[in-house]
Amino acid sequence: MKKYLSYLIVSLLFISSTALAQTRDIRGVVSDANGPVPGATVMEVGMPSNGTATDIDGNFRLVLRGNSNKIQVKSIGYKTREVNVQNMTNVNVNLETDAQGLEEVVVIGYGEQKKVTMTGAVSVVSGVEIRENPSASMQNALVGKMPGFFTQQQSGRPGADAAQMYIRGVSSPNDNNAPLILVDDIEFSVDQFQRLDPNEVESVSILKDASTTAVYGVKGANGVILVTTRRGAIGRPKISVRTEYSLQQPAMFPEFLGSYESALLHNQARLNDATLTASRTGNPLNYTPAFSDEAVEAFRTGSNPYVYPDVDWREVLFRKWSNQSRSNLDVSGGTERVKYFVSMGYLDQGGMLKNFGENVGVNNSYYHRRVNYRSNLDVQVNKNLNMRVDLYGNIGEVNNPEMPGTQWGYNDPFYEYSSYLSLSPYAHPAYNPDGSIGYRLNLHPGRYQGPNSIIARLTYGGYGRVNENNMNLVASATQKLGFITQGLSAKGLLSYASEYGYRRSMTRGTFPSYIWDPVTDTYTSYPNNVYRAQRFFDDYQARGTTRVLNYQFHLNYDRTFGNHHVYGLALLNHRVDTRSRGGTAAALSYRPVNFRGYTGRLGYDFKDKYLFQFNAGLNGSPFFSGGNQFGFFPAVSAGWNISEEPFFKDNINFVDFLKVRTSYGLVGNDLMGGQYGYYYLQEYGNSGSASFGTVHNHFGGIHEGRLPNMDVVWEKEKKFDVGLEFKFFKSRLSANLDYFRNERFNILTTRDGNFGTVSDVFGVGSPPANLSRVENKGYEVELIWRDNIGTDFGYNIRAMYSYANNKILFMDEPNPAEPYQRRTGNNINTPFVYKWSGEFYASEEDILASPTHAGARPGDLKYVDLNNDGVINQNDRTYIGAPANIPPATFAVEGGVSYKGFSIKTMFQGSRGFVSGGAAENIQFLGSNMQEIHKHAWTPELGNNAQYPVLTENMGISMPRGETMSTFWLVPADFIRLRNAEISYTIPKSIVDRVRMQSIRVYANGNNLLTWSKLQDRYQLDPEVLAGRDRITYPPQRIINFGLSVGF
Amino acid sequence: MKKLLILLLLGVPLASCDLTGDEFLAPQNSSALTEEMVFSDSIRTTAFLTRIYSDIGVDFELGIWSSHGNINQATDDAEYTLSSPTQTAVIHYSGTLNPATYASDGNMNLYWRMPYENIRRVNMLIANIDRSPLTQATKTRMLAEARFLRAWYYAGLMKRYGGVPILENKVFTALDVVNVPRNTYAECVEYVVNELDAVAAVLQEPQQQPDQFYGRANAGAALGLKSRVLLYAASPLFNGGAIEVAKGTPVEPIISYPNYDVARWQRAADAAQELINKGWYSLHVNNETAPGYGFYEVFLRRGECKRNCVTHFFNGFFDVTALA
Structure with missing residues (x-):
């Protein structure tokens, strides 16, 4: 009773004192050693909802309502300060820079954590840095920014130019290595990701090791990309407008001979x-x-x-420069009750192809237009309840020309540009003397017959246009549960993502071009008797509609008891995913596929010095049978902040921060490549037929489908990571070093048919089994040097090197004829080809004296007879070591200098240790249009100095194609690029003030500006091109961008 | 209280979960056929047999539609120009066929995989036909047809490879280790001949076969195939004609009879005579339209030559390809 009484008294006192406390104004300036600090958060202590932010001059004004008479001032990069403001109306707060980065916060799965107490391997890039890259796709803006992040950009086509991305390389041969992408905790597809507007992005983190990915359980093995979007902060509305205009041209585009x-x-x-x-x-x-x-x-x-x-088709078909424009408008701000960030963005990315359709009133050039919108709201309902409502999405349009009659149905002007038999310089004149579209027949042997003049097809052929709509809604509520115990909170989240699209095309197949006869000066139409274009035909196809409903329930605990900091998370995650599915999963198309995950995290640190964390995911998937439906994925990690130890602190002065950390755990992968479906069920299907009866009568057949496997489960990966982080010399030098070893096991393997060990005597498809194992190990080094000289001049250098190489430890591989033909032990992407000896067959005598293939001729490539049996045949093909397409090593060197308002930044980025090359229409004589290299083809005089095998109309064993591919054609593609450069000027405050603005910044930046590559010794190809690609496709672009950014 | 209520409401999903496969994670309804649906239904069981028929033209195809040419390019009948090492013909003639180069797509599918797929289907039918609501007479006929077809696919394999693994009625399951050695050529011949003798006794004579069964195996087809198998067995390549490198090795009895025996010719002749003596067939002659026109007609006239063409078993197939 006495206790209750005292409670009552205390609360009465509290209420009365609150009532008595007068609201009063306090003004102040926040500054550091160099001047005012804009954007710092100023909060009243004890009143967590009362706060503001400093303006561009570091000024703030806060109405105090509580009675602590203290304010807390926080800003990223500074140590947080509490200031007593009793009896003050004006206060100057000096912030000390946070040399150790003690306050830096990193976004991790389902939460955030102070960087110093992190025990996992995470790399982060800020939205500001992403916005320095003008590329239309998010992926391309991340290249080179984060150690452990590997990319290959294979296309530059508007709307489809995003790079492939991998975290710490690849570990599965099943082509299911795509990382999990989460935007504000909501799963995104790669396509959705590439449509994100960088203006909405606060930061992007990649999670690389077990301790950070185990919370995603069965979805974490390929690493995780986490995107957080910008949110409002307390303060007056800030309006920013950004507008950019870019010029684009191919980074590499083949030139052909006349x-x-x-x-x-x-x-x-x-x-x-x-x-x-x-x-x-x-x-x-x-x-x-x-x-x-x-x-x-x-x-x-x-x-x-x-x-x-003699037509220069490059000149005729393509623009010198294509353009792109982008504008953004965002408004952010907030009060203690409501904070908002609202953004709109518009992108118009043009294409390289001239708009021939203009002449007949249609736009059939390549383009991608997109509107992005986002509204992020935070509502502080009361002291304990916070709600968030985000609504965002994009509406886009991707256009491409329709070209009826392209050989092989490629429908691609770039293919035709590269193809000798489609579009040689003497294929046909572009235009006739009277300006009509020109054509000729049969000028050169072998030409593909049928398709009309390329100009006619581009003019009259029409277009295909994909319309996309991606719309997402996220609502969540966080309730503090202090009444149960301090530090406990619960959060419920509901999200609904939807995507739909359709493709509409207008096409026609018949239209004229004209063959001019100079002798009679007459024009004959082609095709014969066609004198006008047929009318357009419409086609409409719905694209897959995707709906993903996700709900999550979190329980969070975070509390400090003296030197002990304890935190934890329990989470339930339900996901219902309805979308179009292909291949063996077609039966699941538009049927909801459910996923359930339980996630737990327990963490403990002592004095920010000894750090421990346990993470686990327990995930269920409907693809497996009863007992196999759930998988458990635990990870443990620990860290030691050595620099916090007294013996270290007191003796070693130049070290500001030094931490070692390590983690080990198990993660899964539920992407099953193309074979996604219920493996424990067997399906019978309809196929085949026979006719019985003296009168034809058709009977259909039924066959047995592949056998089921009741025991099949998902791929799993054991991940080990050890890392070292340090900051030296007042944080001028900072570094992150990591070593990792991942072992993927339970990889689903089909055992029969192609290169499996189960004989086809089995008679039916054998079920996929969890068999293969792949090791993937490597390291990452990142060094950053940042310094100022005086107050006006600052500079920084960042160098990064990432290495991740995989090795197949076990697969269901039958015994090959020769030991070097064993794939086990090689990188997943290592090509299996002939080894070129470096020589050509010099003469008929040389052919007789050397091991050969049937049909060899002088000037053909001489392959190495690996088994020394005197003949070149399939037993001489081998795995060549270096992988294709996904480089095992990627690196970047970035530097920046700033002087007052000026700043210059550049980043060189490159990859090494991989091979690439082209096939067929990319390089092959009479397949490809003729290139400089064909002029240096083998002759008896050139001998081994030749750059190309002997010229012939019947290329045999030297052919650059799948079966006869050799190391002559697949060459090292190591490259280095001037990936990114920016020069910017921020107009001085004094001038900006006069026009009543917050800030004005003008800048020019570029992407993919210069490239040096070993691949250029043989090819006119971008080094990131898909290896063995048989034709030219839309090449990746060099972008030069001019921008203006204004804040009101 | 209100707060506790909120907490409770939020916590309901947690409580409603069951770790051992609940409704939420159960498979979705599927429109696919299952084994049960096929073998508990007479029409679907019949369709299962029809599927086995639909591949009988395997010998007729063997890559002739492939731009890289057919199996002839592996022999001295033809020459392959492109030397692409992974082409089936090149793998065969350069002697690089092994488990690591064998790819079941492409032509290899027709040479090896497809016959064994159909042999398994026959064995599946034998194992499951009793579940199907069919009359005993129909079951007996279907089983005999199926066994004929199995002999047919073995005969194709033997023609190309010599002795091959004989599976009898084995249906492999996912847990079986498939390690079946090749039977000798002699064993294969005896197996196929015995099977054909057995089904010839069960299958209807051509004249008794109802019109709607035209195209299905009958006793004439069984005896015809037996005669053909014995004729090949007597021919020089198999009758003691193994290639030089195989002589005296364990491979020799697998790819051929190890020695020549003239009696094999006699046996082939007897088998042919057996069918001729049945009196079911006579030569279809038409030399009036053009010399040899009768032979041409045999392949085209569905049903008409029912009584006199031993080839009529195939005509069902040819009609289908013509229509396809």
């Missing part, structure tokens, strides 16, 4: 073939040139360009 040189080379090939036939058969030389002397002479002089055209 008609004269091409014709000579084609004739040379025919002569080579005829000479060889004559010498092998003993018959007289039977040589018919591909181009007559008259034609060759006309090509040389250009005397008759309509009959003997």
Whole structure:
């Protein structure tokens, strides 16, 4: 009773004192050694909802309501300060820079954590840095920014130019290595991610080790990308406007030879073939040139360009520069009750192809237009309840030309540009003397017949247009549960993501071009008797509709007892995912696929010095049978802040911060490549038919599908990581070093048919089994040096090197003929090809004296006879070590200097240790349009100095294609690029004030500006191109961007 | 109290979970067929047999549609120009076929995988037909047809490879280790001949076969195939004609008879005579339209030559491909 009484008295006192406490104004300036600190948070102690932020001059004004008479001042990069303001109306607060980065906070799965107490491997890039890159896709802006982040940008097509991304390389041969992407805790697809507007992004973190990814359980093995978006802060409304205009051109685009040189080379090939036939058969030389002397002479002089055209198709089809514009408007601010961040963005990314359709009133150029919108609201309902409502999405349109009649149905002008048989320089004249669209037939042998003039097809063919709508809603409520115990809170979250789209096209197949006869000056239409374009035909296809409903329930605990800091998280996560699915999972299309996850985290630190954390995920998936539905994924980690130890602190002065940390745990991967489905069920299907009866009567058949596997489970990965973080010399030098070893096991493997050990005598598809194991290990080094000289001049340098190389430890591999043909032990992406000896067959005698393939001829590539059996056959193919497509090493060097308002930044980025190359229409003589390299083809005189095998119309064993691929064609593609550069000027405050603005910044930046690559020794290709690609596709772009950013 | 209520409401989902496979994680309804649905239904069981029929033209295809040419390119009948090492013909002629180069897609599928797929289907049918609501007479006929088809696929394999693994009625399960050695060529011949003799006794004579069964195996087809198998067995390549490197090795009896025996010719002749003596078939002759026109007609006239063409078993197939 007495106790209750005292409670009552205390609370009465509290109420009365609150009532008595007068609200009073306090003004002040927050500054550091160099001047005012804008954007610092100023909070009244004891009144967690009463706060403001400093303006650009460091000024603030706060109405005090409580009675602590203290304010707390916080800003990123500074130590937090509490100031007693009793009896003060004006206060100057000096902030000390946080040399150790004690206050730095890192976003991790389902929460955030102080960087000093982190025990896991995480890399972060801020939204500000991302916005320095003008690329239209988020992925491309992240390249080189974070150690452990690997990318390959294979295309530059508007709307589809995002780089492939991997965290710490790849670990599974099943093409299911895509990291999990979460935007504000909501799962995003790669496509959604590339449509994000960088203006909305606060930061991007990647989670690399077990301790940070185990909370995602079965979705964490490939690493996790976490995006947090910008939110409002207490303060007056801030309006920012940013507008940018960019010029784009291909970073690398092949140039082809003109008609004269091409014709000579084609004739040379025919002569080579005829000479060889004559010498092998003993018959007289039977040589018919591909181009007559008259034609060759006309090509040389250009005397008759309509009959003997010499068209520079690059000039005719493509723009010198394409353009992109982007504008953003955002408003943010808030009161203690409501904080808001509202943003709109518009992107218009143009394409390289000229807009031929303009002439007939349609736009069939490549483009991507997108509107992004976001409204992030935080509502402090009362002292204990905080609610968040985010509504965001984008509406986009991606356009491409329709080109009826393209060979192989590629529908791609870049393919035609590269293809000799589609579009050689003498294929047809672009335009006739009267300006009509020109055409010619049968000028050169082998040309693909049928398709009309490329200009006619681009003009009349129409377009295909994809419309996309991605809309997301997230609502959450966080309730502090202090009445149960201090530090406990609960959070409920509901999100609904939806995506739908459709593709509409307008196409037609019949339209004329004209063949001009210079003798009679008459025009004949092609195709015959077609004198006008057919009308357009509409086609409409719905694209997959995706709906993802997610709800989460969190219980959070975080409390400090003296030197002991204890925190924990318990979480339930339900996800219902409905979307279109292909392949063997087609039966699941538009049926909800459910996922359930339980997640737990327990952490403890002592004096910020000894750090421990335990994370675990328990996840259920419907793809497996009863007892296998749930998987448990635990991880433990620990860290030691050595610099906090007295013996260290007192003796070593130049070290500000030094931490070692390590983690070990188990994570899973539920992406099953293309074979996603219920593995424990067997399906029968309809196929085949037979006709019985004296009168034809058709009967359908039924077959047994692949056998089920009741025991199948997901891929799992054991992840080990050890890291060292330090800051030296008053934090001028900081570094992150990591070593990791991952072992992926239980990798789903199909055991029969292609290269498995189960004989086809089995008679039916054998079920996938959890068999293969892959090791992936590597390291990351990041060094940052940051310093100022005086107050006006600052500079920084960052260097980063990431290495991740995988090795197949076990797979279901039958015994190969030769030990070097064993794939086990190699990198997943290592090509299996012939080894080129560095020589060409010099002569018929050389062929007889050397190991050969059937059909070898002088000037063919001489492969290494690996098993020394005197013949070159399939047993001489081998794994060549270096992988293709995904580089094992990537690095970046970044530097910046600033002087007053000026600042310059550059980043060089590169990758090494991988091979690439092209096939067929990319390089092959008479497949590809003729290139400089074909002029240096083998001749007896050039011998081994040749750069290309002998020219021939019937390429045999030297062919750059799947079966005869060799190390002649797959070459090291190591590269270094000037990936990013920016120069900017922030107009001085004094001038900005005069026009009543907050800030004005003008800048120019660029992406992918210069490239040096070993690949260029043989190819005119971008080094990040898909290895073995058989044609040119839309190349990645160099972007030069000019921008203006204004704050009101 | 209100707060506790909120907490409770939020906590309900946690409480409602069950770790051992609940409704939330149960598989979705699927439109797919299952084993139960197939073998408990007479029409679907019949369709299962039809599927086995639909591949009987395997010998007729063997890569002839492939731009890289057919199996002939592996022999001295033809020459392969492109030397692509992974092409089936090249793998065969350069002697690099092994478990690591064997790929079941492409032509290899037709040479090896597809016959064994159908052999398994026959064995599946044998194992499951009793579950199906069919009359005993129909079951007997279907089983005999199925066994004929199994012999047919073995005969195709033997023609290309010599002795191959004989599975009898084995249906492999996912847990079986498949390690079946190749039977000798002699064993394969005896197995196929015995099977054909057995089904010939059960299957209907061509004349008794109802019109709607035209195209299904009958006793004439069984005896015809037996005659063909014995004829090949007597021919030089198999009758003691193994290639030189195989002579005296354990491989020799697998790819051929180890020695020549003239009696094999006699046996082939007897088998042919057996069918001729049945009197079911006679030559279809039409030399009036054009010399040899009768032979041409045999392949085209569905049903008409029912009584006199031993090839009519195939005609069902040819009609299908013509229509496809």
